Amino acid sequence: MTTYLLQRLMSAALTVWITTLAICFLIHLVPGDPVQIMYAQSATTSPEQLEQIRHSLGLDRSIIHQYIIYMGKLLQGDMGVTIRGQQSVAELLLLRLPNTLLLTLSALTLAIAFGGVSGFIAAYKQGQWPDKVLMTGTVVGISVPPFWLGLIVLSLFSVELGWFPVAGQGLGSLVLPAVTLAACQAAVIGRIVRSTMIDVFAQDYLLTARAKGLSKPKVLLRHALRSGLIPIVSVLGMQFAYMMGGAIVIEYVFSWNGVGRLAIQAIFQRDYPLIQGFVLCFSMIVVLVSVAMDLLYAFLDPRIRQE
Amino acid sequence: MEQVIKTPSLCAGRLTWRPSRLAVLLGIVAALVIVALLAPLISPYDFEAMASGPRLSPPSWAHWFGTDEFGRDIFSRILMGTRLTLMVGLVSVGVSLGFGMLIGLIAGYCGGWPEKLLMRGMDVLFSFTEIVIALSLVAVLGPSLENAMLAIGIAAIPFYARVCYGAVLVEKKQVYVESTIALGASHFRVLFVHILPNVVPVMLVVATIGLSNAILATSGLSYLGLGAQPPSPEWGAMLASSKNYFQRAPWLLMIPGGCIVLIVLLFNVLGEQLRSVLDPRRKGES
Secondary structure: OHHHHHHHHHHHHHHHHHHHHHHHHHHHHOOOOHHHHHOOOOOOOOHHHHHHHHHHOOOOOOHHHHHHHHHHHHHOOOOOEOOOOOOEHHHHHHHHHHHHHHHHHHHHHHHHHHHHHHHHHHHHOOOOHHHHHHHHHHHHHHHOOHHHHHHHHHHHHHHHOOOOOOOOOOHHHHHHHHHHHHHHHHHHHHHHHHHHHHHHHOOHHHHHHHHOOOOHHHHHHHHHHHHHHHHHHHHHHHHHHHHHHHHHHHHHHOOOOOHHHHHHHHHHOOOHHHHHHHHHHHHHHHHHHHHHHHHHHHHHOHHHHOO | OOOOOOOOOOOOOOOOOOOOHHHHHHHHHHHHHHHHHHHHHHOOOOOOOOOOOOOOOOOOOOOOOOEOOOOOEHHHHHHHHHHHHHHHHHHHHHHHHHHHHHHHHHHHHHOHHHHHHHHHHHHHHHHHOHHHHHHHHHHHHOOOHHHHHHHHHHHOHHHHHHHHHHHHHHHHOOHHHHHHHHOOOOHHHHHHHHHHHHHHHHHHHHHHHHHHHHHHHHHHHHHHOOOOOOOOOOHHHHHHHOHHHOOOOOHHHHHHHHHHHHHHHHHHHHHHHHHHHHOHHHOOOO
């Protein structure tokens, strides 16, 4: 268990380190001069000012030197300042991050609940009409662009019926983006749960439990569901990452003030320090969550725990 | 979920021949390709012409899918958009499939440090998630349809590499590989002439489902304004450019979006059919 833990942490650290390398060199992939592109929208900047900016961003030094400076600042929690407005990137991201996490986690909860139940029913009724209906539903579900579903939901429930606010950060405004984000992932989770549960239902110990006189609901909930949940935990880390990715587009559609919407604005404004900060922040969260999920998985599955 | 064809689909000569589901799906894809190729010839109006009809007019005999805020004929734009959508799918899947398979083949066959280096690298890229890789690349290269489809293609490489790697590992242990090596074939020959053809069916399934993912992702980027730019008739860009008119003209929302759903659904179902035909072990699963 300790070796497993160490290995997992090492590989997470490696991933984060490679991310910092990639982020630092990302800006050099920009065709042309990044400083001129960043300031193309403000025509008043003089060549001297451009040089000064180049210097303050460290872009006039060698790549290795730049990386050392970048890492030095990063380890002190300094991600630089935004091009527009000179705000601290780290502060801006921290301000917006809770919104994104709130959206992602509520959507993930909904998706697990809905996908879990429908996957369980589909597996239990395998080959019968509930299975067919649910599985057809999931194929359609994975084929719908989340942003489009969001647009439909928004114009129907917010604009047309007025049940929910069109934009804002309250709990009322959370409902629609969370449901939209959950709907598409519920389809994916439903399919995973279904195939896992089909395997579990074929196990002999369920028959044994029934033979020993346990009631059907007890066998289903206590014995089948429990062992069926373990493989599902193993994909949760990945699902969380997909959700975070999906949230970027959903935040834009619903004007939800999270890091995703911030990142899209940053891309439009060519605000490279902010984009770099976003990519780092996003991948660190994804890596952390996937480590946490792997540990949870190891904890839940005695076979791994005892190794 | 689906009843997999019981008889080999294309064996004519049987008295009760009926087209299998796969044949029907392939037929639809062929029809789409023809529509895409002939789009400029068969579209009733010029897809760029403003005021082909009155502005924001609902679907009618003159304009099957209605007109948009500039009076452009939506049906003609959808036809041209089909061409763009199929191109987007093919180019991005081509990029991911080409590089992904090359990496998977080399890593799986060589083993040792190339395997460690390549697959470790893929693991790292994988943990970035596709959307962040795609967004970063678009941020660096600048928003355009070409860059978006390239970015989405690159972002999906790790996934294709992993699948191909897994398939190569299975094939490498087969007896035919051993005997081909014993007969004196070069590694290059073993890998590309003997192993590659056996990996292709798996990759074909992945690529078909990958087409739908690439189309979904690109339409998303275009909607955000990071892919195709208006006045392009790319379906995501069409949605983006008319987003202020959805209340007055719901067909501007429903038609391009519905087309995305249908084409993505088509490739998803086709991929599953291909899987059940090419991989009999997974028959009955979905």
